[in-house]
Amino acid sequence: MAKIKTDITASAAGTDPSRKEKLLAAALDVFGRCGFDGASTRQLADAAGVNLQAIPYYFSGKEGLYLATADYLAEIIGTHVGGMRQTIGARMAELQASGEDMTSAEARAFLTQMAETMITLFVSKTSESWARFIIREQMEPTEAFGRVYEGIMQPMITIVRRLVATILGEEPASEHVRLRTLSFVGSILVFRVAHAAVLAQMEWKQIGADEIAILRKHAAELVTVLEPAKGAAA
Secondary structure, three states, X not given: OOOOOOOOOOOOOOOOHHHHHHHHHHHHHHHHHHHHHHOOHHHHHHHHOOOOOHHHHHHOOHHHHHHHHHHHHHHHHHHHHHHHHHHHHXXXXXXXXXXXXXXXXXXXXXXXXXXXXXXXXXXXXXXXXXXXXXXXXHHOOOHHHHHXXXXXXXXXXXXXXXXXXXXXXXXXXXXXXXXXXXXXXXXXXXXXXXXXXXXXXXXXXXXXXXXXXXXXXXXXXXXXXXXXXXXXXX
């Protein structure tokens, strides 16, 4: 995919934001299912219920729409977890300014909140299209990967890593903490990326309210069992 500069804000007067929103929502699903190369502009326009010319009008072409879709996905997820990230980030900044360290108990409380929120969000029906898009960018990264990573993954993983480091009593930049953090995040995301296997193993027909309650409890348990390696310095 060629590297291009995009501007997802329509510059012409009298534009209809709902058409852009429809295109982005449809593109998230179509690109997730078919990939960039497999999705045609006609397919994208038809899925959004808009005229084919809307794609070059708003996004300068399919490449622009694809990159804008990555930004759109980051924005959507940000509306769900942005407030929590800001709260935890502000608390970390407050402690740093005062020269204090976050306690392990407070770190666990924050991490539990994040884990419960993440597992609820990513097992929802809505997140299916998000997962397809993100997984494709993981397997075959394009220019959009940087937007997905910087807008969605990096901010969340960075905060989780700092909380994990506090619980383990280690430096956030250490290789061990990075690995423990990735393992922790992966143990939550598996309920989305291995959705069919989860249903089969758990003998669930679907993930509804009762199942989500079980998974939230499980997410909290993942934090409870997070402990320093045996023999590690206290």
